[in-house]
Amino acid sequence: MEDISNMQVKEVISKYPGIGDILGSFGIGCVTCAAGSCLFREIVGIHSMPPEKEKELFDRIAAVLPSGVMFKRPAPSTARKREKDGGLKYSPPIKMLVDEHTKIKKLLALIPDILGSLDIEKENDRELIRSALYFIVNYADRFHHAKEEAILFDYADRDSSVIKVMLEDHDLGRSFVKGARQALESKDIDELKKNLEGYKGLLEEHIRKEDEILYPWIDRNLSDAQVGELFRKFSEADIKTDRNALAECLKFIDGLAGAPHAAPSKK
Amino acid sequence: MSARECCPGSRTQVFGPKDDGSPQEEGGKRRSQLRQWPVQLHLVNPQAPYFEKADVLLAADCVAYAMGDFHKDYLSGKSLAIACPKLDSDQEIYIEKIKSLIDDSKINTLTVMIMQVPCCGGLLAIAKEGLKRAKRKIPLKYIVVSLQGEILKEEWVTE
Numbered sequence: 207m208e209d210i211s212n213m214q215v216k217e218v219i220s221k222y223p224g225i226g227d228i229l230g231s232f233g234i235g236c237v238t239c240a241a242g243s244c245l246f247r248e249i250v251g252i253h254s255m256p257p258e259k260e261k262e263l264f265d266r267i268a269a270v271l272p273s274g275v276m277f278k279r280p281a282p283s284t285a286r287k288r289e290k291d292g293g294l295k296y297s298p299p300i301k302m303l304v305d306e307h308t309k310i311k312k313l314l315a316l317i318p319d320i321l322g323s324l325d326i327e328k329e330n331d332r333e334l335i336r337s338a339l340y341f342i343v344n345y346a347d348r349f350h351h352a353k354e355e356a357i358l359f360d361y362a363d364r365d366s367s368v369i370k371v372m373l374e375d376h377d378l379g380r381s382f383v384k385g386a387r388q389a390l391e392s393k394d395i396d397e398l399k400k401n402l403e404g405y406k407g408l409l410e411e412h413i414r415k416e417d418e419i420l421y422p423w424i425d426r427n428l429s430d431a432q433v434g435e436l437f438r439k440f441s442e443a444d445i446k447t448d449r450n451a452l453a454e455c456l457k458f459i460d461g462l463a464g465a466p467h468a469a470p471s472k473k
Numbered sequence: 474m475s476a477r478e479c480c481p482g483s484r485t486q487v488f489g490p491k492d493d494g495s496p497q498e499e500g501g502k503r504r505s506q507l508r509q510w511p512v513q514l515h516l517v518n519p520q521a522p523y524f525e526k527a528d529v530l531l532a533a534d535c536v537a538y539a540m541g542d543f544h545k546d547y548l549s550g551k552s553l554a555i556a557c558p559k560l561d562s563d564q565e566i567y568i569e570k571i572k573s574l575i576d577d578s579k580i581n582t583l584t585v586m587i588m589q590v591p592c593c594g595g596l597l598a599i600a601k602e603g604l605k606r607a608k609r610k611i612p613l614k615y616i617v618v619s620l621q622g623e624i625l626k627e628e629w630v631t632e
Binding site: 295296297298299301430431433434435437438441 | 528550551580581582584610611612613614628629630631
């Protein structure tokens with residue numbers, strides 16, 4: 207008997223494409239996920255569906271699997287909090303992270319315009335790219351991702367595939383930034399575009415997954431005491447951060463014109 | 474004033490026996506989850522040791538009577554203050570006590586439980602004002618309870 211519970215979801219969908227369609231019909235977008243490395247047994251739990259909907263999903267998946275293939279149905283979580291009126295809002299510490307995403311998304315949305323009008327020979331244009339990279343390094347990574355890595359992820363299972371994917375995204379983002387810096391120094395416009403466009407695609411998908419799936423999953427399982435603790439730890443981390451670098455980043459991003467302030471899909 | 478025009482907070486209502494399938498009688502005694510005295514907001518000292526770094530529940534007076542499992546589901550693990558925003562006097566003192574809980578006792582979180590009647594919203598307003606005046610910031614949650622003890626809303630205040 208083949209057990210697909212511990213297989214990566216992209217492998218499951220590749221072997222049994224009908225499962226991808228079923229997941230999609232339940233609002234679980236694993237088919238379009240660039241990574242797809244979450245374990246099959248974890249993906250349903252983190253989307254937190256009502257028990258009856260979860261049962262329907264499992265029944266439909268079981269129906270398309272050939273004989274000799276099975277998966278273990280996870281027990282419904284008892285830690286799920288009451289969800290009325292469309293569910294809880296983000297708790298204050300998680301909302302802090304979502305608000306930081308909004309600033310990062312502002313820059314991501316402007317990358318095509320910046321690259322489209324870029325003259326690599328002009329110092330002003332190169333300075334704009336330097337400022338954007340400074341924002342990415344100091345705000346998106348050292349200010350925002352650092353809080354996730356040092357604090358938030360302790361409130362989830364660090365060994366879960368979901369958290370591992372998030373950490374891999376952070377590392378891949380750093381490699382794009384390193385590539386973009388080198389390309390800027392060597393005035394290699396093609397390489398610069400490849401790295402910045404790669405970063406944009408990666409981070410947009412990464413932020414969507416966090417806003418819509420990871421953060422609500424972590425948030426649902428926090429006790430009130432943990433919400434207070436997380437809020438305090440984030441506030442302490444913000445105080446310890448390099449205030450000059452943070453101010454410079456905020457001045458840069460708030461001064462950028464023309465970018466849509468895309469609101470997160472969950473308020 | 475007719476019954477229809479009466480304030481929802483004081484309008485006479487009679488609730489029939491519940492038949493929602495839940496057990497009507499349960500064996501054994503429930504242990505009280507209260508871990509302090511006093512509890513009335515005018516009487517409590519906001520710097521009392523039981524408030525230090527605590528998760529605090531600020532409940533409207535009627536809440537504990539409306540809910541069947543107030544102690545088990547909401548009081549457990551929390552320090553308590555109770556008040557009535559409709560009938561209590563000197564509510565400016567309440568705001569200063571909330572501020573002191575946040576700044577002096579460095580409470581971890583504040584949860585405000587109110588009834589669904591409009592006048593009860595005043596207690597949330599008091600909590601918000603106390604938080605606004607405080608130097609520290611903490612997460613503030615509010616829970617709205619129906620007249621028959623159901624949870625109508627439970628949200629963190631994020632504005």
